[in-house]
Each structure stands twice: as C-alpha cells, then as structure tokens.
Amino acid sequence: MAGIIGGKSVVVVGAGIVGAATTYFLSKRGFHVRLIEASAPASAASGAADGAVSVASKRPGPMMTAALRGIALYRELEREGLFAGLFKSRPTVMVAENDSEVESLLGHAAALAGEGMRLRHLEGDALRRRLPGVAPHVRLAVEVFDEGHAIGYEIVRRFIAASGVPVERDSPVTGLAANDAGTSVAAALTAGGAVEADHFVVAAGGGSAALLGLSEAMRPRKGQLVVTERAPALAASLPGSLMSCRYLLSKDAIRTAGEASGRRFGLVIDPLRTGQFLIGGTREDRDDTGNDHDAVGRLLAGAVRLMPALARLRAIRAFAGVRTAIRDGLPIVGRVPGFDNLFAAAGFEGDGICLGPLMGREVSRLVGGEAADLDIAPFAPGRFERRNLVA
Amino acid sequence: MSGGSFLWRGAAISFRAGESIASALLRAGERDLGADGAGARLRYFCGIGACQNCLVSVDGSIAESCLTPASDGLKVDPVEAVHG
Amino acid sequence: MARPAEIVCDALVIGGGAAGVSAAVELARAGLRVELAEQRASLGGAYHRQPSGTTATTSARGRRQWLRLTAGLAHFAIAPRLRHVFLGVDTDGLGLLDDREAGRVRTVRARALVVATGAVERILPRPGWQLDGVMTAGGLQMLLKETGEAPPGEILVAGNGPLNIALAADLVRLGRPPVALVEAGDPAKNLGAALRIATFPGLIGEAARHLARTGFAGTPWLRGATVTAIERDGARLAVSIEDRRGGSRRIHGDMVALHDGIRPNDFGLPAVSIGEPIVVRAGDCREVLGIRGAEADGIAAAREVMALLSGTALHRVAPEVSRQRRAQALLAELFRPVREHDGLRHLPDETVLCRCEGRTVGELRAMLAGPDPIGLREVKLNGRFGMGVCQGRFCADAVGEIALAARPDLAAGPLSRDRWPVRPVSIAALAAPDESRGE
Numbered sequence: 001m002a003g004i005i006g007g008k009s010v011v012v013v014g015a016g017i018v019g020a021a022t023t024y025f026l027s028k029r030g031f032h033v034r035l036i037e038a039s040a041p042a043s044a045a046s047g048a049a050d051g052a053v054s055v056a057s058k059r060p061g062p063m064m065t066a067a068l069r070g071i072a073l074y075r076e077l078e079r080e081g082l083f084a085g086l087f088k089s090r091p092t093v094m095v096a097e098n099d100s101e102v103e104s105l106l107g108h109a110a111a112l113a114g115e116g117m118r119l120r121h122l123e124g125d126a127l128r129r130r131l132p133g134v135a136p137h138v139r140l141a142v143e144v145f146d147e148g149h150a151i152g153y154e155i156v157r158r159f160i161a162a163s164g165v166p167v168e169r170d171s172p173v174t175g176l177a178a179n180d181a182g183t184s185v186a187a188a189l190t191a192g193g194a195v196e197a198d199h200f201v202v203a204a205g206g207g208s209a210a211l212l213g214l215s216e217a218m219r220p221r222k223g224q225l226v227v228t229e230r231a232p233a234l235a236a237s238l239p240g241s242l243m244s245c246r247y248l249l250s251k252d253a254i255r256t257a258g259e260a261s262g263r264r265f266g267l268v269i270d271p272l273r274t275g276q277f278l279i280g281g282t283r284e285d286r287d288d289t290g291n292d293h294d295a296v297g298r299l300l301a302g303a304v305r306l307m308p309a310l311a312r313l314r315a316i317r318a319f320a321g322v323r324t325a326i327r328d329g330l331p332i333v334g335r336v337p338g339f340d341n342l343f344a345a346a347g348f349e350g351d352g353i354c355l356g357p358l359m360g361r362e363v364s365r366l367v368g369g370e371a372a373d374l375d376i377a378p379f380a381p382g383r384f385e386r387r388n389l390v391a
Numbered sequence: 392m393s394g395g396s397f398l399w400r401g402a403a404i405s406f407r408a409g410e411s412i413a414s415a416l417l418r419a420g421e422r423d424l425g426a427d428g429a430g431a432r433l434r435y436f437c438g439i440g441a442c443q444n445c446l447v448s449v450d451g452s453i454a455e456s457c458l459t460p461a462s463d464g465l466k467v468d469p470v471e472a473v474h475g
Numbered sequence: 476m477a478r479p480a481e482i483v484c485d486a487l488v489i490g491g492g493a494a495g496v497s498a499a500v501e502l503a504r505a506g507l508r509v510e511l512a513e514q515r516a517s518l519g520g521a522y523h524r525q526p527s528g529t530t531a532t533t534s535a536r537g538r539r540q541w542l543r544l545t546a547g548l549a550h551f552a553i554a555p556r557l558r559h560v561f562l563g564v565d566t567d568g569l570g571l572l573d574d575r576e577a578g579r580v581r582t583v584r585a586r587a588l589v590v591a592t593g594a595v596e597r598i599l600p601r602p603g604w605q606l607d608g609v610m611t612a613g614g615l616q617m618l619l620k621e622t623g624e625a626p627p628g629e630i631l632v633a634g635n636g637p638l639n640i641a642l643a644a645d646l647v648r649l650g651r652p653p654v655a656l657v658e659a660g661d662p663a664k665n666l667g668a669a670l671r672i673a674t675f676p677g678l679i680g681e682a683a684r685h686l687a688r689t690g691f692a693g694t695p696w697l698r699g700a701t702v703t704a705i706e707r708d709g710a711r712l713a714v715s716i717e718d719r720r721g722g723s724r725r726i727h728g729d730m731v732a733l734h735d736g737i738r739p740n741d742f743g744l745p746a747v748s749i750g751e752p753i754v755v756r757a758g759d760c761r762e763v764l765g766i767r768g769a770e771a772d773g774i775a776a777a778r779e780v781m782a783l784l785s786g787t788a789l790h791r792v793a794p795e796v797s798r799q800r801r802a803q804a805l806l807a808e809l810f811r812p813v814r815e816h817d818g819l820r821h822l823p824d825e826t827v828l829c830r831c832e833g834r835t836v837g838e839l840r841a842m843l844a845g846p847d848p849i850g851l852r853e854v855k856l857n858g859r860f861g862m863g864v865c866q867g868r869f870c871a872d873a874v875g876e877i878a879l880a881a882r883p884d885l886a887a888g889p890l891s892r893d894r895w896p897v898r899p900v901s902i903a904a905l906a907a908p909d910e911s912r913g914e
Contacts, residue, residue: 039851040850040852042853043852047852074476093618099684153856153857154857157857161845161847166846166848167848169846169850171847228862229427229428230427230428230429230452231428231472232428232429232474233428233474234474274429275428275429288566291566292565292567293580293582293905295909296565296905297580297905297906300905301906301907301908303902303906304902304903310902311901311902311904311906312451312452312474312901312902313453313474313901313902314453314864314900314901314902315896315899315900315901315902316864316896316904317866317896318894318896319894402770407622409516409517409621409641410622412620413618414617414621414626415748416616417618417619417626418568418622418624418626418627421722422607422608422730424607425761429832431832431833432605434608434609434610435610436594436610436614437609437611437869438571438610438611438613438614438615439593439595439613439617439863440514440560440594441613441740441868441869441896442611442720442830442868443831443864443865443899444830444831444865446864447881452605452903453901454575458514458515459575459613460516471811474705
C-alpha cells in the first residue's frame with residue numbers, strides 16, 4: 001500500500017450521492033478525480049429517495065452512530081455554505097395509533113433518549129396544539145429534534161458542481177482489471193476503454209455488486225413514494241415529518257398479513273420546502289421502478305388516516321426508487337481486502353441521503369491514507385465472501 | 392341538467408345546462424382565478440384539463456374548472472383561499 | 476362494506492371523441508366487451524362537442540358522422556363512463572380511471588387498451604403568455620362549443636395553422652370578429668401547396684369558407700407576423716406584433732387566443748404494447764390526422780386489437796389514414812412560418828417557460844451554462860422544469876428546444892416519463908378503500 005499513497009488520481013464509479021460526495025472531498029484534498037457514471041447523476045436511488053436525514057427510526061448501534069454524524073455533517077456543510085438552501089432542519093414526529101404502537105414507541109423513545117437524543121413526548125392537548133392536522137385517534141407522539149430533510153438529486157448536483165469534476169455520463173464500468181501482481185486494481189473497464197488511476201472507489205449502489213463480487217450479499221429493495229401538489233398552509237401546520245411507528249416494525253422486517261410477497265409498508269409524511277408533501281413508502285424485494293395502485297392506495301389511505309386534511313389534496317406524481325440493501329442490514333464501507341487501492345461505499349438501503357456525504361468524506365480519508373474518522377469496522381467489505389472480483 | 396347558479400368568491404354566477412365552471416366564470420368576465428397555494432396565478436388556458444392552470448376549489452376540493460360541470464349551489468373559490 | 480369490484484372487460488377505450496367512439500363500436504361489433512371512458516360530462520371530443528340547444532358549429536358532414544357513431548354506441552349498448560379521467564396503467568397491468576362523479580379511482584382489468592386521447596395544442600412560449608386572458612385557441616373554441624357564445628371582450632387570435640382561421644371564422648359567425656388574426660405563415664402566398672390541397676375537396680372547402688368569413692368581417696389578417704410580447708395595460712392586454720420585415724405594432728384586446736399547431740396528446744401514456752394488456756393508440760393521439768382520419772384510425776386500431784388478441788399481428792393499413800396524412804403534410808406546407816425557427820433563441824431571459832412554477836428561460840439557460848454537460852433529466856429535477864402540476868405538457872418541447880440550442884452536446888431524451896398518474900388525482904379518490912385490499 002505504501003507505494004500507492006501519494007498517488008493523486010482516483011476513479012470514482014457511480015455519481016449517486018455517495019460517489020458525488022466522495023468526488024467532492026477527494027477534489028478538496030487535491031486528488032485528480034474521474035467520476036464515471038453508468039447513466040446520469042442521481043439517476044437511481046439518490047434521485048428517488050425520501051430524503052430523510054434522520055436518526056429517529058434507528059436503534060442504538062453503528063447505524064445510529066453513523067446517522068448522528070451524518071446529520072452533524074449536513075449542518076456543518078450548510079454552515080460552510082455548500083448546502084445553503086438545500087438542508088431543511090426539522091424534527092421527526094413519530095406517532096402511535098394504538099396500544100401496541102404506544103408500547104413500541106415508548107420503548108423506542110427511551111432507547112433514543114438513552115443515546116442522548118433530544119426529544120419530547122406529546123399527548124392530549126399538547127399533542128393537538130403541536131400537531132393540529134393529525135387525526136384525533138393518534139394516542140402518542142414523540143418529537144425527535146435536530147433532524148432534517150434534503151433532496152438527494154439536489155445534494156448530488158451541488159457536490160458535483162462544487163468539485164468541478166465533469167461527470168462521464170452513460171459510461172457503465174463493466175469490470176476492474178488487476179495489475180500483474182494481483183495486488184492492486186490497475187484500471188476500470190468501460191466501453192470507451194480502460195481507465196487507469198492510482199485509486200478506485202466503487203460507489204455504484206446496486207451496480208457495485210458485480211464489480212465487488214458481492215452479489216450474494218446485496219439485495220434490491222424497492223420503495224414507492226407519492227408527491228402531492230402544493231399546500232403551504234397545511235404543510236406549515238406540520239413541524240416536521242410525521243412517521244407512523246409502524247415504520248419501525250417495517251424496518252425490523254416484521255411481515256404483516258398479506259405481505260408474504262416481501263412487501264412491507266412504512267408511512268412517513270414529509271412536508272417539503274415547496275409546500276408539497278412527500279408520502280412514502282414501501283419496502284419491496286424487487287428491483288423495478290414502477291408504481292402499483294394497490295401500494296399507492298394503501299400508502300395514501302394510511303396517510304389520510306393520520307392526517308385527514310390530505311384527502312383534499314391531489315397526488316401529482318408517484319415514483320419508486322430501488323435501494324441497495326445488504327444481507328445483514330449494514331452498508332459496505334472501506335477498503336476491499338486483497339487490493340491496496342480499491343475502496344467501496346454502497347448498500348445504504350434507505351439511509352443513503354443521510355449517510356452519503358459522511359461516507360464520501362470517510363472514503364476520501366481512506367484514499368488519502370488516513371484512518372477513518374468514524375468506526376467503520378462494522379461496515380467492512382471483508383465480512384462477506386467474495387466471488388470473481390476482478391476481471 | 393338545467394342551468395342555475397353557483398357561488399364564486401361568495402357571489403352568484405349563473406350558468407347554463409352543460410356548461411363547465413370555467414366557461415360560466417369567463418362569460419361573467421372572471422378571468423383571474425386567484426392564486427394557487429404557492430402564490431402562482433391561476434387562469435383558464437387549454438380547456439382540456441392538460442395545463443392545470445384553471446384550478447379552483449370546488450366545495451373544498453381542488454379541481455380543473457374546465458373539466459368540472461357547473462351545478463347549482465356549488466361553492467367555488469380560488470385555491471389560495473382554501474389551501475394558501 | 477360493499478365496494479364496486481374491479482371492472483373486467485376485453486377492451487378499455489380511453490377518449491370519447493371520433494377515434495375512441497369508432498374504435499369502441501368496431502370492437503363491440505366483433506363481440507368484445509367494451510368499456511368507453513371519457514373525461515368530460517359528454518362525448519364528442521374536440522371536434523364534435525356541441526352546445527346544448529344551440530346551432531352546431533360543425534359541418535353537416537360532421538353532424539352526420541357523429542350521428543352514425545353515436546348510433547353505433549346505442550346499437551351495441553355501450554354506456555360510456557363519463558367524467559372518468561384516465562390515469563394510466565399500473566405495474567400490475569391495471570387500467571386506472573379517476574371517476575370524478577363518485578370521487579374514487581376505479582381499476583380496470585382489460586385485455587387491451589385503445590388510447591384515443593386526441594391532440595394537444597402546441598403553444599410556443601412568448602413573454603406574457605402566462606397572463607390571465609391569454610388562452611389557447613382550442614381552449615377558446617371549447618368555450619364557444621360549450622355555450623354557443625364567446626366570453627365578453629375583444630379577442631386577438633395569433634400563432635400558426637388552420638385552426639386559428641377556423642376559430643376566427645367561428646367568432647365572426649357569432650358576431651364577435653377578432654380584432655386581428657396574426658399568422659406566422661403566409662397561406663395566401665403559398666399557391667403551390669394551396670393548389671395541391673385542392674385534391675382534398677373537404678379540406679379546401681372548409682379552409683375557403685373560413686377565409687371568406689374572416690375576410691368579410693374586415694378582421695385584419697396579418698400574415699408572416701408573430702406576437703413578440705403580451706403585456707398588461709390597465710384592464711386590457713397590449714399585444715406587440717412583429718411583421719416579416721421586422722416592423723412592429725401594438726394591438727389591444729381583452730383576450731388573446733394562441734395556437735402554434737397541434738401534436739399528439741400522449742404525455743405519460745403507457746407505451747404501445749403487443750403483450751397483455753395490449754396497448755394501441757388511435758386518432759390524433761397516435762398521429763395528428765384531423766377529424767377525417769380519426770374515425771378511420773379508430774376502426775383500424777380496433778382491428779389491430781382484435782388481431783393481436785387472436786394472436787396474429789396485423790399491419791395497420793387504412794387508405795383514408797394515408798390520405799389524411801398527405802393532407803396534413805400539405806397543410807403544414809401551406810402554413811409554413813415565413814421566418815425560420817431559431818430554437819427559441821429570440822426569447823428574452825425573463826420569459827416564463829414553466830407556467831406551473833414560473834420558471835424562466837433565463838433560469839434554464841443559466842443551468843446549461845456550466846462546464847458540466849448536464850442532461851435533460853437533471854434539467855428537470857434540478858431546474859424543476861416539467862416538475863409542476865401540468866407535468867411538462869406545456870413546457871417540455873420548449874425546454875428541450877432551448878436546451879439543445881444552448882448545448883448541442885446535450886444528452887437528449889424525453890422530459891416526461893411513462894408514469895401514472897398522468898393527471899393529478901384526488902388523494903381521497905386514490906385512498907378510497909378497495910375490497911381487494913382487505914381493509
């Protein structure tokens with residue numbers, strides 16, 4: 001590895017939020033970066049995400065630690081001006097509609113508080129005053145402070161513009177070629193030829209699986225979302241995103257009736273800067289980006305149940321993104337064993353917007369020969385058996 | 392269906408059988424339909440529901456005035472009055 | 476709670492104009508179970524819409540056509556679903572209809588869909604085109620057909636193409652001649668095309684009648700001229716007009732009707748498909764052929780559906796369709812704008828481009844000015860062009876044109892994608908419980 005440190009050229013594969021952030025931080029460190037993208041910036045999960053920059057749904061553990069640091073970086077980059085106008089600071093309000101949800105929410109809130117999160121419980125009149133648009137049957141709300149929202153494709157655009165690196169669009173990387181000794185990656189292979197560099201970063205979401213030989217560990221996880229028309233007054237009545245605590249159950253992969261097909265429903269109602277609402281989402285074990293009436297209807301029925309005034313708005317758009325999930329629920333971040341100059345950052349499932357900037361910075365430190373600032377050991381690429389890594 | 396009248400900003404607008412809300416408003420000289428929730432001006436434009444510029448609030452729900460038949464007693468208002 | 480079940484049929488026809496009705500009748504004639512959906516409260520489409528109890532604005536021939544088509548519906552007992560707005564086809568292959576009367580979305584399990592949603596007008600952006608009182612010529616014509624009268628105030632008609640002449644003629648007939656008819660082409664000069672169009676007696680007859688009426692009413696017919704700006708002037712609109720030599724003048728009016736041609740109304744519609752559900756298009760929504768072509772194309776579409784359902788491919792041949800295609804080409808030549816199209820380079824930066832969100836030409840140009848070869852999808856997402864409630868219907872073409880003029884290296888592609896809902900839809904209607912959902 002010693003021979004490589006000091007090398008100044010890097011190929012970043014993938015212009016989603018992780019690749020764009022990596023490119024930005026590497027450029028700041030003086031690296032010459034080539035950003036190679038299979039289609040266009042933010043064209044996959046980063047461009048079809050719910051935009052949560054949030055810890056609220058996390059359980060204590062490495063992902064919660066990472067999410068806290070991720071939010072802190074958003075605030076830092078906002079202060080620096082890079083994210084000016086792009087980061088909406090707002091709380092997440094988790095709500096429980098029945099006894100079992102109340103119990104699960106109380107337990108979750110205690111765990112968050114134990115990690116030092118600022119939050120408050122809202123019941124009765126206090127709940128009605130703080131959340132006037134929320135249905136009367138809602139029993140308990142827990143407002144988690146210091147969270148936020150950002151739109152993935154806007155962040156990607158800002159990173160790329162600030163890095164000054166032109167995106168090499170429509171250039172799928174079909175493989176990585178090793179050097180003669182088999183200890184380093186020598187080039188990324190594209191239809192336009194082999195692209196050589198000193199370092200390689202694979203941040204290609206689902207496209208990373210084949211490049212890293214990790215197809216066994218990676219899974220597509222589709223999410224459907226709906227956007228409403230603008231209703232600024234109603235949006236302003238909601239202090240932050242409204243999250244059904246059924247979302248916690250969804251993330252824990254507890255499958256409820258009728259979802260044997262591997263489809264789970266969470267529910268988040270997020271008031272956007274535009275006065276629109278973003279309503280999501282599903283978690284489905286499939287990789288298409290279509291919407292079906294059944295899923296959209298259920299999502300919206302849930303949303304109207306929580307916030308009845310939404311019934312009077314119109315949905316203007318439905319879309320779906322395919323997140324990349326890892327078998328054990330943790331992303332892959334770090335140096336890829338067996339190669340001294342290959343790094344990976346992928347598989348953030350629903351947390352790419354929250355964690356993308358942070359992981360981009362961490363990877364830029366690794367490429368620069370420094371230790372990561374965050375404990376990324378739980379995310380080590382080496383925890384899975386790899387197949388056919390290099391062409 | 393026969394003609395009648397509906398309320399626009401609280402004032403009666405008469406309409407004929409088979410007429411849309413947009414048509415009745417324009418015949419009454421009402422070209423400015425107010426603003427949408429975000430402050431953009433609304434007005435009749437394409438007549439086929441495509442442009443989404445002639446939205447009004449009909450009994451509290453947003454609809455294209457060009458596609459919505461006028462009917463007796465409807466309460467029609469600018470979108471901003473309901474969703475501003 | 477009992478809920479209306481999914482609608483099951485062989486073929487769902489979208490659009491109750493000439494093409495849709497003729498397709499529905501032809502499919503029913505072959506013994507198929509047909510559903511016909513129309514977004515308005517009555518059938519007729521752009522051409523056959525009639526004011527109730529007033530004089531028809533269409534020709535005798537047109538009236539005969541419509542009587543024949545509606546008699547077919549009655550004969551086969553096809554009850555059209557009125558006020559049903561088509562939302563698209565979902566990933567489960569279900570057709571989705573927004574039933575505006577009932578306030579709920581209905582799902583349709585059909586083996587085939589015939590999409591006959593007609594044409595949409597092409598309206599070039601111009602400074603001031605977003606003002607109230609400015610509407611499309613088709614929009615104004617819709618009002619005339621709905622009520623048999625024109626809304627109060629002086630009207631100026633501008634743009635390009637035969638529809639403007641038809642509108643001006645209708646206004647003359649209603650005793651409300653326009654203050655001016657501004658036409659970018661010069662059909663009076665383009666004799667060659669005019670003579671060849673004489674081989675289409677119907678067309679030339681209609682055009683001549685329109686011209687005669689307009690001329691007799693003394694309406695100024697400004698040919699080779701374009702509207703460069705519309706401004707508010709007190710309670711009225713001031714319209715700036717530039718002639719072919721660059722001379723300019725201003726004409727005042729209360730309303731401006733704009734129209735620069737028509738194109739298929741195919742935004743966001745499901746792609747043509749030969750697998751189930753089969754999706755075919757008919758009439759102006761497939762190719763702009765006008766009213767004569769629409770009926771023939773509807774029949775051809777129905778035959779194509781029947782062939783595909785029986786497992787055979789059918790090459791769609793309809794002599795009338797080919798004939799109308801030639802006629803449309805001649806009309807385009809007859810009305811060819813005098814001045815070369817410049818990729819909208821002439822538009823001032825402050826011109827509103829996206830009517831929904833007020834985004835301007837200058838904002839688009841600024842986005843494209845950077846060194847990074849930005850693509851159209853990025854223009855859409857980051858510039859919010861085509862992101863408004865109209866979903867790009869009135870800016871997508873212009874955005875593409877301005878973008879390509881500014882950046883010839885730009886990765887082209889459609890600004891809008893094939894996604895439902897193709898129209899905004901009430902959340903209450905989408906969220907209405909469906910018995911199949913088991914809630």
